[in-house]
Amino acid sequence: xxxxxxxxxxxxxxxNDGKLIGSRCKLCNAYAIPxxxxxxTCHQQESEIIDFSGEGKLxxxxxxxxxxxxxxxxxxxxxxxxxxxxxxxxxxxxxxxQILEVDISTPENIKIGTPLRMTTIIRGEAEKKANYLxxxxx
Amino acid sequence: xxxxxxxxxxxxxxxxxxxxxxxxNKTSRDLFVExxxxxxxxxxxxxxxxxxxxxxxxxxxxxxxxKQAHLAPILASWIGISPIPTLRVEDACASSGVALxxxxxxxxxxxxxVVLVGGVEKMTDLHIAEVTEVLATAADTQFExxxxxxxxxxxxxxxxxxxxxxxxxxEAFYYVSIKNHNNxxxxxxxxxxxxxxxxxxxxxxRAAMKGRPVPGWESEMDxxxxxxGNPNIAWPMALFDCSPVSDGAAVALLVAEELAKEFTDxxxxxxxxxxxxxxxxxxxxxxxxxxxxxxxxxKAYHMAGLTPVDIDLAEVHDCFTIAEIMAxxxxxxxxxxxxWKAVMQGRTARNGECPINTSGGLKAKGHPVGAxxxxxxxxxxxxxxxxxxxxxxxxxxxxxxxxxxxxxxxTCVVNIFERRD
Numbered sequence: 001x002x003x004x005x006x007x008x009x010x011x012x013x014x015x016n017d018g019k020l021i022g023s024r025c026k027l028c029n030a031y032a033i034p035x036x037x038x039x040x041t042c043h044q045q046e047s048e049i050i051d052f053s054g055e056g057k058l059x060x061x062x063x064x065x066x067x068x069x070x071x072x073x074x075x076x077x078x079x080x081x082x083x084x085x086x087x088x089x090x091x092x093x094x095x096x097x098q099i100l101e102v103d104i105s106t107p108e109n110i111k112i113g114t115p116l117r118m119t120t121i122i123r124g125e126a127e128k129k130a131n132y133l134x135x136x137x138x
Numbered sequence: 139x140x141x142x143x144x145x146x147x148x149x150x151x152x153x154x155x156x157x158x159x160x161x162x163n164k165t166s167r168d169l170f171v172e173x174x175x176x177x178x179x180x181x182x183x184x185x186x187x188x189x190x191x192x193x194x195x196x197x198x199x200x201x202x203x204x205k206q207a208h209l210a211p212i213l214a215s216w217i218g219i220s221p222i223p224t225l226r227v228e229d230a231c232a233s234s235g236v237a238l239x240x241x242x243x244x245x246x247x248x249x250x251x252v253v254l255v256g257g258v259e260k261m262t263d264l265h266i267a268e269v270t271e272v273l274a275t276a277a278d279t280q281f282e283x284x285x286x287x288x289x290x291x292x293x294x295x296x297x298x299x300x301x302x303x304x305x306x307x308x309e310a311f312y313y314v315s316i317k318n319h320n321n322x323x324x325x326x327x328x329x330x331x332x333x334x335x336x337x338x339x340x341x342x343x344r345a346a347m348k349g350r351p352v353p354g355w356e357s358e359m360d361x362x363x364x365x366x367g368n369p370n371i372a373w374p375m376a377l378f379d380c381s382p383v384s385d386g387a388a389v390a391l392l393v394a395e396e397l398a399k400e401f402t403d404x405x406x407x408x409x410x411x412x413x414x415x416x417x418x419x420x421x422x423x424x425x426x427x428x429x430x431x432x433x434x435x436x437k438a439y440h441m442a443g444l445t446p447v448d449i450d451l452a453e454v455h456d457c458f459t460i461a462e463i464m465a466x467x468x469x470x471x472x473x474x475x476x477x478w479k480a481v482m483q484g485r486t487a488r489n490g491e492c493p494i495n496t497s498g499g500l501k502a503k504g505h506p507v508g509a510x511x512x513x514x515x516x517x518x519x520x521x522x523x524x525x526x527x528x529x530x531x532x533x534x535x536x537x538x539x540x541x542x543x544x545x546x547x548x549t550c551v552v553n554i555f556e557r558r559d
Binding site for chain 1 (some may be wrong): 370
């Protein structure tokens, strides 16, 4: 029995513990991330929380020069852009995350299909300080 | 697909809009009054506003943009149609396209005969960073936004998937922007009624006037491929790939088919309507198309008994240039992977085989998000009535389609209108 619940906020509780959690349906074996009580494939409610491996590959990305407030506060701007993407995980489902350690100076050279491994990145200060999901080349 | 028939048919008897742009001295209600007065000019036989039985308003977030929620009854009172039932429909940037469909369904159900549909958004009061924050609430704020995504970012990510899958060059996106500005230059209601070339020349003139080095741009492509003229927003989407932040309102008058001729001898008929939804961008198995758009289109075509070749022109949701290319494919005008070639070949130009966004689209006309869906209907109204002036499509178009998307494809609504002789 996992220490995390199906409540959506527990995804970030797990992330704070360095874990990437999702769910697996005991009936049809479909995976979901973040964890979902109701299976997105067979729509039954026999899902259990599991740890994802954190391995995946890049399927889409962008390099953002005009950041939202949260990212601006983390130090990003037109002179210091960042990469964010959609990662297809080894288990099948995809998730959005910041992509670290890729060459953002030449976005056209970032390769879709690049193998990635999960990490976390801390953003914000004081009471706003929190762990966010990120990936880096494996 | 099971055929469900509406109990009765719905006609469009007029549509109007405010000018789209940035209007620091106007609020939502002022823009809405302007749009309503414009509508009155276009209802051929005139109409008594007291005959309106209900008002459906598309509005994304006046509560965040203007600190004014519960907007529909206020607008109704401002145009003098209280105490009829009013409601606000919120489906992000598809709000008024969905409001129109809901209004049509209420007429089809027999509850009302005459319904006013509007859309409004007043976005420019806030600083750009705050606008970005408000728009972000149309995405999944628990799992997509914390990753660092922005709306340009979502579409940019789709663009990278599209480019990789179909070997499309970044330059294809410039063609969308150039085309839509060419159209917007002919639309006096557009926020940017200037061609890209005019914008480029005015930037050169301004540099010369200020004694700065004059950029050496000779063509639109020079200008658009220079980060000094066209800075990156979210690669590969640059400034001129993005629709602007806008203020504006649009309205349409829908009536039961049997009453249409009381308002005009040349009504349009809503012959097809479809809507679909989807989860987060990361939940999709494809990122090179918008599945909800394909499904909404399929439903609308099925209801209309038409196929994509029957559509004479379309207003599609070009919030970003990549979105227009995907839309022309999702709507079936071109096969998947061919839309980027079609725009480069001029096939979607005003004089092309498949005119797209003759109004200037969201790119040049402006994108006051809650007004955009009905704004599209205003252009279809004008084109099918033959009153689109300098941007009128030749050949007396008979069937027009609108494609309105909310979020990064979580909502899509497609409506098809027909003129009958």
